Amino acid sequence: MTHPLSVPLQLSAETPIIQPDRVVAEYTGPIARYDAPVWPLDPLIANPSAPRRRIHWASFPLIMQPELRFLTYQMINTELPERLLIGRHPAWRTRQSPGAIYMTCRIWAGLSRWLAARSVPTLAACTPELFREYSDELVREGGLARNSVQYHLIALIRLWAFDTCSPHPIGICEPPWSHEGIDDYLPPATSGGENVTEPITPDTMGPLLIWALRMVEDFAPDILAAWAENRRLHTQVQHTRASSRSRTALDAYLNDLAARGAPLPTIRQPGRLVAAGTYIAGLTGATPAQVTRRIKEPKWARYRD
Template identity: 25%
Template sequence: MGPAITNATSAHDGDLAAVIVLHKHVLRPGTPPGKLSRFGDPIWHIAPAHPDAHAKINSIYWDRWPNELVPVFKEIALAFLTRPVPRTITVSSDGELMSIGTVSFRLRTLRVFAAWMSLHQLCGLHEVTDEHLERYRQHVLQLQASNRHKKELLVAVRTVWSFQAVLPQQCRFDAVAPWAGSAPAKLAASPCRPAGAENTTPRIAPATMEPLLHWSLRMVEDIGPDIIAALTEVKQLDAGTHPSQQHLHNLTSRERVQAFVADATAHSRPVPGHPLRDEHEQPRINWRHLARLLMLPSRRVDPCLRPLVLESDLPVADGSPIGAITGHIDGRPWRTSPLSTQELPQLAAHLSVACFVVISYLSGMRPGEVLNLRRGCAQRDHDTGQLLVLGRYGKGAARTPRPTLGDDPFERTWVVVQPVHQAINLLEQLGDTPLLFPSSHYKPHAIRPADRNARRAQDITSDIAAFITWINSTFVRLDHEPVIPPDPAGRIYPSRFRRTLAYFIVRRPRGLIAAALQYGHVSTTMTMSYSGQADTAWLNDLAVERLESVLEHNQRDHELLTAGEHISGPAASNYHHRIQSAHRFAGHVVNRVRNAERLLQHIDHNIHHGNGMTCVYRADTAACRTARITEGLPTPTGPIDTE
């Protein structure tokens, strides 16, 4: 576990202004001293205490609050950060601190209350009565906002009330209880989602998911190595270690330029240029890349040396070529022209998001779990040979900011398939940051430095859209239809992959992923991965998907029989009986996974639909099973799809 910043001084003893507001929290390793905010600072940086490197946590800017109320709400904010959550808020708090994400959200909603107090000339919570709270509720109800947001505005006030025992007098309400204890959702007319309600995350349609995964795998296996090789060459040129630069070390700048012109003339090679935006644009020399090739000081070609190139009459290339094309698709190079330095950053971004799709989809990880993966996370079990990914829990209150790999008591492993390890290997070559998905691979980010901040989920959504656009514009089908068609449910965002994988494993177990990777293989490895974990959400998704699938098949089979479908074969009567029995199922309300599993035992009549026949499976007479027993092979509990 990472080191905690400790401060023995209580918030109400000694110099309050000097108290570090995050002194009760474990901070991300490498947090600069300038981010350790103190009580008296005008800005509180609380993101260093958030466990997820991809999360966007806004700092608290106290100059945006009513000036006369800043001392009051600073006390409240400090209580949120340093005091355990009262059981009046959650009975399962067990002395835990409020999560940093919740603190940030609660303060955003409390700022609305502070603005209302300032408007009504209330200088402290000790002046707020039950009558004032009712007026504030009426104010909230009149806002142009959703009912859910209105509820959260009232919840924020109720949260402050719950912390009253640890707050000074000026931060305590002069009220009996906010709104007589009525639930904020009821006061704001906000419907509450019932426990166990349906997962509303839309699946990605098969017509979109299959080609998206197919091209993501092609990026990893065929195109990615060329991009990595080009990036490596650029790094070598920048460092002056490329083999083509060895003869330049003892030459002056003028001699280097002269040597380049002589060599380019002798081999009919063009001068590196900038990409032409249209056919009417005049070619322009890329002086910066030429300086990189020749290791010129300050990475620039001195103006007095440029005539040596301009007067040589060498042609100027459309872009600055780098690397070589070695990857093939359908037996042909994936592109006819070499890569250029100008397009490398965008190609690297496409490769990164393709790796995200492969890792996320073929492991079943949550988006945050993928985005927080670190260098060295791909491992192999020495005893079983299983491919593993070492990460950390993406959900739960017991998480802390991740220290170095192997030191986190809350880390966990996933059992994965080979393409996941291939994607991780490419990402480790793509950059040198500790995180596999840094906030930026190229552009420095002052607010979210790449060495300790991961790319955000909303950025990945934009990256996926850009990747699909690039694939559709680069690789064209003969019928001119999109290579990756749009999804009917709209934009593809990260959390949809986990939901979609459960559907594919249950509904299309024999469908092949690109590169001959079977969904059945993914299902086996993921079940091994999740069966021993406290997080059973993935297994829950599978149970619900199986229930929905069986119900849909039963309904469809009954409709076909009713319409006069002809059936024949030794199991025809058995099939007819099972379908009629399934149709008599009256239905039950399913709001828990245990209910889904229990119902499956009653309505799943072991009818398996294949391309050539329908199997009415019975273990003691199944030919596929008895044949395997005779041969001494393992016998599964259901029919064997490949036989």
């Protein structure tokens, strides 16, 4: 039997999972299609050092994949209406970051697997009683801390919220903790947690915030310039091929260091200093492998210490 959401509304198997207005300006790569087995969230990520996130649909029960694909598409490409944020915690936003989208999908996958194991065929069949039972298991058997359980329960409120504001709602019921309050569904706070720690006084926080702002204002241009240079060197060495010319340039660089008594550029790894191979390769036009081989030669032993 064809699932009613196998091709929802205006979407098709070829629909890009991320619409153009959501793609960051820095991204120029491909965008996955709606029926792809994996949805990379790279087009949403502007920070090149941020983790790459992938939604793997094989981790979702097959019977619920059409529903969850559609709701995930909604979460990626649409905003929650402001009316659904009234009375929520200030941390609630109309849109989530790529990392939060990924974690929310993992939580949705966990609920869907739990339901499928109980022969519940659709999210619309998840009753308030089933939601309560699932939250009890998170507390009793999940071994999760209070904040983690809270994160899970909020993600399940979002599941209902995105269905509610969808142009094609499935009919997911509102989790009871959404309107009853979430505290009664959480494990008790333990000593030493954030909520029971003595707050830091304004006399302490004030100077810390001032110096944090100064750090950003005074050093941001240098930090950004260093990051850009780091990326340039890494990109350069990735496209460099070893040659006799690059080997000659590397030898000349190392010989000059030795003649001047200058230290070898190094980076710190756990417990030791090692040669900054990428940096030296970028300066000389050599490859990192050429740098590694040269530095291992007995002639340069004292520079490795």
